[in-house]
Amino acid sequence: MLDIRFIRENETEARRLLDMRGQALLLGGLLSLDKRRRALIEATDAQKARRNELSREISEAAKRGGEISDLKEESRRIGDSITAGDAELKAIENDLESRLLQIPNFPHASVPPGRTAEDNLVVREWGIKPVLDFTPKDHLALGKELRIFDFERGTKITGSGFPVYHSAGAVLERSLVNFFLDFHRERGTYTEVTVPFVVNRKSLIGTGQLPKFEEDLYLSNTDDLFLIPTAEVPITNLHRDELLNESELPICYCGYTPCFRREAGSYGKDTRGFLRVHQFDKVEMVKFTRPEDSYAEHEKMTKDATAILESLGLHYRVVLLCAGDMGFGAAKCYDIEIWSPAEQKWLEISSCSNFEAYQARRANIRYRRSDTGKPEFVHTLNGSGLATPRLLVCLLETYQNDDGTVSVPDVLKKYTGFGLITSSGVR
């Protein structure tokens, strides 16, 4: 959520920043509501002050045994007026709040202008495209021949986009999750947490998925609980409505969860196999920082994600998203993309975002500054580190051999217990 005071005092700038995302129209009517709100507060506060004064007078007059019925009558009249004013105020504040919840974050000054992925900037690239002296098979062909995935049966038991991992595929997938978690733990930056996979509305409002993107979520109607689309939601909300100590910042968590996404509206786009699924596994990194530290922590977090890819020997690039291509709550976002030899294209494997105070304001996550002694909103960040499906695509395609087998990267062998996947089993 944006700070209404900032918008009030910097209307032109606010309009310019939202226009970078093509969302300046959302500001329409906001400030006149804000003005009406403040006028009402001023009026009702004055009436409440008068009522408090009358109450004191009544108390004193009653003690002296004086006449109090006129005072009571005036107080009652003012009370009625206050009730009316408060009712209008509440309606206006509800309206204002629901409008503010629909407005995306401002892009940071370092974010390039632009409306589509065309305007994103590649900021660095690591490794080279794998050189194969044969025509690479795609992950679907490899998965079928090696019998490590079963998309058809996943479709049967649930629906499309709910993959089944089979035999070596199941082990490989589980190994990746453990590898990611151990990777972060050994570097000592993140505290591992295991959190619920189902969350309430308040949590989703806190991180920005609600109220605007409800159709992207799976909902359990009976209890009004949602399956999480990312561990960002439960982990960021760990500190909702809390006042943190400055000395404990930055707080850095990582955690594994499955993720559930309806992917409404994205049918027909990258839907084959693992390219877009409704359920997948991911290890997420989440940070809570002081405002002045968040951009340095953002760079570090992005490096934490790419370091995993380097240890797996996978060709990747880091892309700085333009204002129009960023997610709703992000002020700045790097996408990390890995190369698919069979698809001959880059696949998004991670998004590392700095939300600044946007989520903190929604979720009321503050810390007490030691220099001022005053509470202030933290900055929140999160990034995938990493998600398994597209990683499996690139891993299999990159490490396939000309005889149809697939080698396991060295760092994963201690997790899988095998080094080669063949159609007749593992070795």
Add this chain to the structure above:
RNA sequence: GGAGAGAUGGCAGAGUGGUCGAAUGCGGCGGCCUCGAAAGCCGUUGUACCGCUUGUCGGUACCGGGGGUUCGAAUCCCUCUCUCUCCGCCA
């Protein structure tokens, strides 16, 4: 699912319809003491909003959420949510 208890400041925990933004303890901050620290002692310490004369300023609100009674509610009533204890069921 049944019965009961509870929700108060950063945390713990008192609180009679009016002077309660709220005792006390812990924590935090400042000072004394000390070579320094601990201990001890003294003092201090809520948040949000509105306003302008931007101040150690004025006002309002806030004791889980919402509603009611009253001139006046942390305190009385209704309701919702959540937590805890016991019983039952399940693992």
